Amino acid sequence: MNLFLPKWTCGVVLTGAMYLLSAPVVVANQSWIIYPDSPAEISIEYRVLPRGHIEIRAQRDVQSSLGAFLHLLENVQAIGKWVDGAKSATILARPSYREFIVHTEFHGAFFIKDRSMITASYWQQDIQTGKLTLKVDDVTDAHTVKTENVIMQDVQAIWTLTPKENGNVTIRYISSAHPGGQLPLFLARRKVLKSIIKTFNNLPKILADYQRPYTGIMEPALQKKRSMQ
Numbered sequence: 063m064n065l066f067l068p069k070w071t072c073g074v075v076l077t078g079a080m081y082l083l084s085a086p087v088v089v090a091n092q093s094w095i096i097y098p099d100s101p102a103e104i105s106i107e108y109r110v111l112p113r114g115h116i117e118i119r120a121q122r123d124v125q126s127s128l129g130a131f132l133h134l135l136e137n138v139q140a141i142g143k144w145v146d147g148a149k150s151a152t153i154l155a156r157p158s159y160r161e162f163i164v165h166t167e168f169h170g171a172f173f174i175k176d177r178s179m180i181t182a183s184y185w186q187q188d189i190q191t192g193k194l195t196l197k198v199d200d201v202t203d204a205h206t207v208k209t210e211n212v213i214m215q216d217v218q219a220i221w222t223l224t225p226k227e228n229g230n231v232t233i234r235y236i237s238s239a240h241p242g243g244q245l246p247l248f249l250a251r252r253k254v255l256k257s258i259i260k261t262f263n264n265l266p267k268i269l270a271d272y273q274r275p276y277t278g279i280m281e282p283a284l285q286k287k288r289s290m291q
Contacts, residue, residue, distance in 0.1 A: 094119070097255050104262045106255060113216070116251060117238035122262050123230045126269040128194050128223055129276030131233070132185070134269060135196075138164070144268040146260035149176065154205060159278070160185050165207050171253065177241065178211040181219075192282035196221040198237075215240040225282040233265065 097106040105121045134140070138151040147168050155163040161184045170176045182201045187194045200217035219237035226232060235258075275281070 099255070100259055101263070104259060106258060108251070108255065111238060113240060115216075115238060115240045116254065117236070118254070118258060119234070119236040120258050120262055121232065121234040122265070123226070123232050124266050124269060125229060126231050126266075127273055127276075127281050128187075128192070128225060128231060129274065129279045129281065130269045130272040131194070131223055131231070132276045132279065133272040133274065137272075140268070141166070144261060144264040146257040146264075154180070154207070157182075163201060163205060165205075165209075167209070167211060175243070176211040177214050178207070178209050179214040179217050179239065180205045180207065181217055187279060189280065192225045192280060194221075194223040194279070196223075200239075212242045215242050233262075 092110045094107040094109050097108060100106040100120075103122055106118065107120075108116050108118045111117050134144070138153060141148045141151045149167040149169050151164055151166045153162060154165055157163070161182060163180065163182050165178060165180050168177045168179075179200065180202045181198050183196060183198045185194060185196045196219075198217065198219040198221075200215065202213055202215070202217075217237075217239040219235065219239075222232075222234045224232040224234070
C-alpha cells in the first residue's frame with residue numbers, strides 16, 4: 063500500500079487506482095458528477111481538477127469496528143486481496159506510531175505501464191465522536207526507490223471512518239493523483255471508477271477477518287455497550 067501502514071494502506075490503494083484518471087488538459091474545477099454505475103450500497107462521485115486529472119469521493123457503510131480497518135491497512139501483504147489493481151506495498155519507514163512511509167505499486171493495463179507512489183500517512187481519532195481520520199500525502203521527492211514504474215505525482219487522500227449507533231461504520235474516501243504520464247482521460251476514467259467499486263465491494267468480507275482491538279483506538283459501540291451494563 064502506501065499510506066501510513068495501519069491507516070495508510072487503504073488510502074494508497076484506492077489512490078493508486080486514480081492514476082488512470084489523468085489527462086494533459088488544463089480546466090477549471092468541475093462540479094461533482096454522480097457515477098451512475100455504482101451499486102446501491104456504494105456512493106461514488108468524481109470531478110475533473112485544473113491539471114486535468116480526476117478527484118473521486120466514495121462512501122459506503124460496513125459492519126465493522128474501527129480497529130479492524132487499521133489492522134487491514136497494516137497488513138501490507140494482503141493489499142492485493144482487496145485493493146483492485148494493487149501489486150505490492152512496502153513500508154519504507156515509520157517515523158511515529160501513527161505515521162508510515164509506504165511505497166505502493168499498481169499493475170498497468172495493456173499499453174499502460176505499472177505505476178508507483180510513495181506516500182506518508184497519518185491517522186488521528188476524535189475522542190468525542192469516535193471518528194477516525196487518515197490523511198495521505200505524496201512524499202516522492204523525499205524518498206528514493208529503485209523501480210522501472212512510472213512514478214505518480216500529487217497524491218492526496220483522506221479517509222474518514224464514522225461510527226454509527228447500529229454498529230456500522232461509514233467509510234468515506236476522497237482522493238486525487240496525477241498518473242505521471244500522458245493517459246487519455248476518456249480511456250482512463252471508466253477503468254478507475256470500476257476499480258474503486260471493486261475495492262469498496264471487497265471491504266465487508268475482508269474486514270470480517272480483522273475484528274479485534276487496535277491499540278490506541280476507542281470503539282464507540284463498545285464504550286456505549288459497557289455504559290449500559
